[in-house]
Amino acid sequence: MMSPAHYLFLSLALFVIGCIGVITRRNVIVVLMSIELILNAVNINLVMFSRVFGDVAGQVFALFIIADAAAEAAVGLGIIIAFFRNRETVLADEMDLLKW
Amino acid sequence: MLDSILFYFFGGVAVLSAALMVTRRNAMHSAVFLITTLLATAGIFLQLRAEFLFIAQIILYVGGIMVLFIFVIMLVRLDVPLHHIRFRLQKFVAVLVALALGLEVVAILYSARQLPGQGLFVTGSAPADALAPNSQKLGESLFSSYLLPFEIASVLLLVAMVGAVVMAKSKKGTDES
Numbered sequence: 001m002m003s004p005a006h007y008l009f010l011s012l013a014l015f016v017i018g019c020i021g022v023i024t025r026r027n028v029i030v031v032l033m034s035i036e037l038i039l040n041a042v043n044i045n046l047v048m049f050s051r052v053f054g055d056v057a058g059q060v061f062a063l064f065i066i067a068d069a070a071a072e073a074a075v076g077l078g079i080i081i082a083f084f085r086n087r088e089t090v091l092a093d094e095m096d097l098l099k100w
Numbered sequence: 101m102l103d104s105i106l107f108y109f110f111g112g113v114a115v116l117s118a119a120l121m122v123t124r125r126n127a128m129h130s131a132v133f134l135i136t137t138l139l140a141t142a143g144i145f146l147q148l149r150a151e152f153l154f155i156a157q158i159i160l161y162v163g164g165i166m167v168l169f170i171f172v173i174m175l176v177r178l179d180v181p182l183h184h185i186r187f188r189l190q191k192f193v194a195v196l197v198a199l200a201l202g203l204e205v206v207a208i209l210y211s212a213r214q215l216p217g218q219g220l221f222v223t224g225s226a227p228a229d230a231l232a233p234n235s236q237k238l239g240e241s242l243f244s245s246y247l248l249p250f251e252i253a254s255v256l257l258l259v260a261m262v263g264a265v266v267m268a269k270s271k272k273g274t275d276e277s
Contacts, residue, residue, distance in 0.1 A: 001103055001107075001147070001148060002103060002104060002107050005209055006107060006111075007144075007148075008205070008209065009209075010111045010114065010115065010144070012201075012202065012205050013115045013118075014114060014115065014118055014137070014141075015201070016198045016201050016202055017115070017118045017119055017121075017122055018118070018122075019194070019197055019198060019201065020122055020194045020195075020197075020198050021121070021122040023190055023193060023194040023197060024122070024190050024191050024194045025122070027127055029127050029169065029172060029173055029176070030121075030122075030127055030130050032169070033121065033130060033131065033134050033169060034121075034122065036134065036138075036161075036165065037118055037121070037134065037137065040137070040138060040141050040161070043141070043145075043153075043157075044141060044144055044145075047144075047145055047148050047150045047153060048148060050148075050150070050231070051148045051149065051150070051231070054227070054230035054231065056231055056237045056238055056241045057241065057245075057246075059150050059152070059153055059231075059234075059238055060238065060241050060242055060245075060246050062150075062153055063152075063153065063156060063238070063242070064249060064253055066153075066156060066157070066160050066161065067253045067256070067257060068253075068256070069161070069165065070160060070164060070165055070257070070260075071256055071257055071259075071260030072260075073165045073168055073169065074168065074260050074261065074263075074264040075260050075263050075264050075267065077168055077169070077172045077264070077268075078263065078264035078265070078266075078267030078268040079267055080172060080176065081172060081175065081176070081267070081268045082267045082268060084175075084176050085270065088177075090176050
């Protein structure tokens with residue numbers, strides 16, 4: 001395998017791209033997809049350190065993160081569908097029901 | 101040699117399609133590029149010899165979560181907002197945050213290089229067959245050391261499933277839907 005720093009930089013690049021997506025995009029579905037990208041970047045780190053130390057715990061944690069991502073996507077998309085049914089929009093700046 | 105070729109190929113594909121995913125205006129294009137990123141990450145997992153996670157990544161992420169995303173993108177009408185202007189200020193803040201995060205981690209990596217002994221740039225790792233029957237070791241660990249988190253995860257998935265169904269269900273007696 002390559003040195004751990006290679007994987008750290010790859011994971012950092014994916015994480016930062018995901019952060020930019022969360023901040024700049026207006027479409028809430030794309031924001032959720034960027035969050036999936038961030039979780040995925042974390043998984044690369046976990047699997048890499050699991051390989052470096054020869055311990056399977058990192059891969060178990062990566063599996064739990066995948067399960068969390070699935071749960072988060074299901075609930076988030078349910079909220080988006082419910083909101084779209086009420087307000088006919090999925091844009092983040094038009095979601096101002098709680099804004100006074 | 102083969103390792104570095106695989107790493108640079110999959111890593112390059114992952115970063116490139118992630119950048120395309122964030123910048124495309126059409127949400128469906130974003131979803132397709134996110135699928136490419138996830139598949140490339142699965143390749144990185146395989147290169148790290150985590151075969152079970154490679155399969156789980158493809159089946160769960162690409163086959164499950166992304167299909168859900170594409171269904172919702174098709175259900176929700178998206179052709180209206182395509183020519184709206186995006187926020188200028190938010191883009192500025194995003195670049196700032198990205199720079200701060202990047203500088204932070206580069207500084208950490210640089211200081212880790214100065215440490216005596218094995219730094220992060222050393223290729224030393226456990227022997228390749230330390231996790232040899234990967235699915236078996238993962239399963240043994242999951243059902244012995246991590247049994248309680250495993251059960252909690254199953255309860256979490258049940259709660260998420262019920263929540264999603266309740267949220268997305270159309271209410272009877274209202275005029276919408």
